[in-house]
Amino acid sequence: MPGPLHPGSLADVAGLAVGHRTRGDRATGCTVVLCPQGVVCGVDVRGGAPGTRETDLLKSENTVERVHAVLLTGGSAFGLDAAGGVMRWLDERGHGLAVGPARVPIVPAAVLFDLWVGDARIRPGADDGYAACEAAATAAANPNADATPAQGPVGAGAGARVGKLYGIERAAPGGIGSASLRLGAVTVAALVAVNAVGDVVDADGSVLAGARGVDGRPLGSLQRLLAGDFGDGPPRLMAGMATTIGVVATDAQLSKPQANKLAALAHHGLARAVNPLTMHDGDTLFALATGASGKSSDLSAIGALAAEAVARAIRNAVRAAAAACAT
DSSP states (O other): OOSOOOOOGGSTTTTOOEEEOOSSSSSSSEEEEEEEEEEEEEEEEOSOOOOEEEEESSSSSSSSSEEEEEEEEESGGGGHHHHHHHHHHHHHHTOOOEETTEEEEOEEEEEEEOOTTSSSOOOHHHHHHHHHHHHHHHHHTTSSSSSOOOOOOOGTTOEEEOTTOOGGGEEEEEEEEEEEETTTTTEEEEEEEEOSSSEEEEETTTTEEEEEEEEBBBBOOHHHHTTTOOOOOOOOTTTTTOOOOOEEEEEOOOOHHHHHHHHHHTTTTHHHEEOOOTTTOOOEEEEEEEETTOOOOHHHHHHHHHHHHHHHHHHHHHHHHHHHHHH
């Protein structure tokens, strides 16, 4: 696969830590972004079959502004159980929103569909969410270690596939990827689990990973559709069989409405790196703003970088997945 990985990760944003939990008994898992101090969060949910938790809470008009973790998970809607383990980890350490006599950890989540890989009865649960938190905390506590989270078929991307327009048997490995960019004193980054119907394409439009022919080479899904070269047509897809989910983050100071707009702007990165985007992709992007830089910045500029970081993270995901499959 051409080209090196793009540099950086979500962990480059001060105040965030990333941890993966990859199951050993099936290709599935979950990934947590820890921000136990509480950070401003927004979300933009698109696609025809999203699976999410606590996203209504993030609407600009609602009162809760800060979250303490974000969970990305495999296992379809079953995988939302993993958020309970993230809440338990945070609760044990006294993190959460003060509500009367209690502190309630706020943990939004999004899922992707990976149940076709192995035994569908095995999916991430509360213990896996807890383990992902432990991994994130360990990484954050070791400043001398490489802070870049693992990429490819790990965590929420363990069972991901891309290029499913001609059936799952023609799909290529997906995965999870990350990237970051700088805008003066401000950092903007993305973490994306890529499980798309469409192909993943490079900046020049060439296919990095996608639907494959009998020779194992990429077909070019959109090109085949435009040419009418698909016999009786691509197979009918089940609703919810694909999702690209992720988190964009910045250390700039943003309000909750601005974080919601940032999540919307970041979606442009999906259109740059996934072709075609379909109604079967229940795409969800969260946006976190830690404010750690102490700087405010033009939202349009931050949004432009967020979209580019999303595109780069998607490409990193399939490049890392291909490298893992080759070893």
